[in-house]
Amino acid sequence: AGGYGTLTGTSFAPPHVAGPAALYISKHRNATPAEVRKAIVAAGNSDWDARDDPDGIKEPALDVSSF
Numbered sequence: 001a002g003g004y005g006t007l008t009g010t011s012f013a014p015p016h017v018a019g020p021a022a023l024y025i026s027k028h029r030n031a032t033p034a035e036v037r038k039a040i041v042a043a044g045n046s047d048w049d050a051r052d053d054p055d056g057i058k059e060p061a062l063d064v065s066s067f
Contacts, residue, residue, distance in 0.1 A: 006052075016062070023067045043067070 017040065024039050025031055031039070044060025 006054075008054075020062055020064045020067065023064055027067060039067070 020040050020043070021036050024036050028035070028039075040062065043063050043066060045063050046058055046060055047063075048058075048061045050056075050058040
């Protein structure tokens with residue numbers, strides 16, 4: 001097995017935000033909710049291949065390497 005799969009749905013949104021938020025807060029313990037949000041939004045980038053994106057909209061992908 002191995003490899004990648006593609007799944008969609010709103011149930012995927014909470015863990016995809018909570019994980020990066022927790023990671024950011026772990027290194028910025030006094031960050032306010034607004035600061036966490038700003039960091040997550042700023043960490044989005046468009047440096048990915050959108051050829052297989054089914055909706056044709058190239059949303060930013062979250063890169064938490066700076067956290």
